[in-house]
Amino acid sequence: MIQTFRDLQIWQFLGIARGSNCELQTQLEIASSLGFGKPQLLRDAQGSSQEVSKMIYAFMESLKN
Helix, strand or coil, X not given: CCCCXXXXXXXXXXXXXXXXXXXXXXXXXXXXXXXXXXXXXXXXHHHHHHHHHHHHHHHHHHHHC
């Protein structure tokens, strides 16, 4: 449970990180749709971004408990 000011700061930071990661995923989709970059590298980056998304979500959920 978020009880301290520090926890609130971490929660806010993670929210910003989640938003930035979503922005990256959007940019990767656009690049892929427009044919920019190497397809395998784009897929790798998308996979890494999805893993980061899961980690951020898990961290945020751990703060709720």
